[in-house]
Amino acid sequence: MIIASNVSKKFGKLKALDNVSVACNKGECIALLGPNGSGKTTLIKSILGMVVPDSGFITFNGKNILHDWLYRRHIGYMPQIGRYPDNMTIEQVFSMMKDIRSAEGNKQPDNSLAEQFGLMDILQKRMRTLSGGTRQKVSASIAFMFDPDVFILDEPTAGLDPVAAEVLKERIILEKSKGKLVLITSHILSELDDLITHVIYMQEGSMLFHKKIGDLQADTGEIKLSKAIAAVMLKK
């Protein structure tokens, strides 16, 4: 579904992505792991077209994403740090998103996640008054609102309280069972155990491996993802 071929990106002298090639298919739930600054967010932003790679290309459903924009209607994106116009209320942000996406002839937007998070009771609050966790809830609600084929979640549970994190996790499992592609980055590995099917491990901008979780467990002899990754990191 999403294929990246030899993607490289430099920010000044820093190599954020170094010849990264990866293929992601339907029904997979991929964990994008790696230390801070290893290029995970840059890879995600390249897929979204927010960062333009210096070389290499990315295709979505067989079409090059460069100069394309319509493919983004198939993506629900939850950023690491949700930044929203300060003066807008939650309701205005939601209705703006619906307005922008409605032209596609989508079905009724799905507010169930916002309801589960209890956002429907505070729709009149302005974005600047919200706490970091509540902003994350707004980002998550928007990502799941339009029933996309691909979910890209950048540190989705960072800042969420345990109840909300659990709600979000259940929702991800539900979407995965519908055969959608989920790309997820997180540093809380214990959370990912019952979610993911594949692991991509990145370091200093290059991809060290892309394996099925079963293969990783077999290679390292560890069942838990956190232990398996620790074993990989120690070996390097």
Next chain:
Amino acid sequence: MNKLVKYVCTDILRNRIVIGYTFFLLLISLSLFSLEDNAAKGMLSLLNLVLIIVPLVSVIFSTIYIYNSAEFIELLVSQPLRRKHLWSSLFIGLAGSLSLAFLIGVGLPVIIYDATATAWMMTGMGVVLTIIFVAIAMLAAVATRDKAKGIGISIFLWLFFAVLFDGLVLFALFQFEDYPLEKAMVVAAALNPVDLGRILILLKMDISALMGYTGAVFRDFFGTQTGMLIALVVLLLWIFVVFKLSLRKFNRKDL
């Protein structure tokens, strides 16, 4: 794209600065016309307002607005929208609301008090200068990530076009006074939108005689139908080229 323009306009109108700017312009133009018994004198005083203050406010407000919309832009770029549409909507929203402020603040009183060809020309030039300086501001804002640097570039560009450019032209004129420079002067004037605006308004005011020999050359060139048309085309080119440059930069920008 229409939806985006709508959101940008509501956002700008919620910002009290544009409303304050409208009232400031209205106050100044009304008081100028009430102070002078002769409407033509009022027009002359307004000329400097249109040529200096309007570009300054347009360029600074637009630069700051673009930087403050960083979140809004980031949010929308990850959505199924063309970057081109997003950037054009910001441009239309900014240029539209600032032009509206100018039309209410200066255009309306000018046409009420003194509905001559000069008044229409001044209103038109004010709107064109507003749009050009919005485009310049957007170019400055997309060129650098640093807000302080971006505002600095904007203010410098305004200073250059409003003040420094004339000084440089004058300097060149004295250095090369032995040569016939009339044609070069016409070209130099066309390179600066503020100068072009000033010349077009002054020619309508019929005081170009005060500008001496150069004034006569300008009259010969810009006073004719073709000259006017060329001036208009140059002004429109200013809008188009500067905006296109900023759009090109924005299309390749990493957010």
